[in-house]
Amino acid sequence: MSEQSTGRVAGRRLVLWRHGRTEWNVQDRAQGQADIPLDRVGRRQARRAAPALASFEPSFIWSSDLQRARRTAEQLAALTGQEVVLDPRLREYDVGIRQGTTFAEFRRSHPEVYEKFLTEDDYRVPGAELPSEVDERMRAVMRDAADALEPGRTGVLVGHGAAMRGGVLAFFDAPPRMREMFAGMGNCAWTVLAEHPQRGWQIVEYNAVTLPDASSSLADEMPPHHG
Known part of the structure; x- marks a missing residue:
């Protein structure tokens, strides 16, 4: 890890x-907000990664x-003594009619929706959140977390791949494209944002990640352009 990511900056x-x-x-399968549990590998990944996250000495978690995130967070809480604070804003996209389907199944069952989903910006799949709505709630929770931190301290947010990737861009007010x-x-991977004194x-x-796991899913729960 770099000096910045191990907590030795102000x-x-x-x-x-x-x-x-x-x-x-x-x-x-698109999980969205379905409350799917960790599998055996996922539980092992969380236990393996938790010591690395604990080295940040987080002020809060x-x-x-959703239980797949909550159970992951609990592995870190067990090492740090911090209480896990649950915040629904950190949930994955609500994917509407896509929930529980593979892309192939989604394409076969809803070909017109599938085409719009792939080609139209900020398209709302029936029953789903807009990407811009997810970005907005992620921006809000990340900025609230940043505001809650004292100088030199670290906060850990445990969530979901697609929402967090979009959230990083939203936090910086970067274009969604x-x-x-x-x-x-990847599953149990993390991203570090640090505050530079001038920039x-x-x-x-x-x-x-800690040690790469061949059985870890690197795929988001959305196609790349929807994060």
Whole structure:
């Protein structure tokens, strides 16, 4: 880890930590806000990654209330003594009619919606959130977390790959189209934002992991352009 990402600078830090693997990750099914549990590998990933996250000495741990994120966060809480604070703003996209389907199944069952989903900016799949709505709630929770930090302290936010990737851009007021520049976060990977004394907030580490796990899903729960 860099000096900035290990907590030896004066600025504040936010660490965004994606949940461990689930059975639906393996099957490439859109989880959205379905409350799918960690699988055996996901539980192992969370236990393995927790000591690295504990080395940041977090002042707080905020988590999505969906159990795959909550159970991941609890592994860190067990090491730090911090209470896990649940915040629904950290949930994954509500994916509407896509929930529980693979992309192939979605294409076959709703071909017109599928085409619009891939080609139209900020398209609302029936029953789903708009990408811009997710970006806005992620921006809000990340800025609230930053404001809650004392100088030199770190906060950990535990959530979901697609929402967090969009949230990083929203936090910096960057255009959503720039999400194409970011690979999907792997299961139990994390991203570190640190406050530079002159330049403000910066991304100092992205998609970091402990030991790569061949069974970890690197795929987002959305296609790349929807994060």
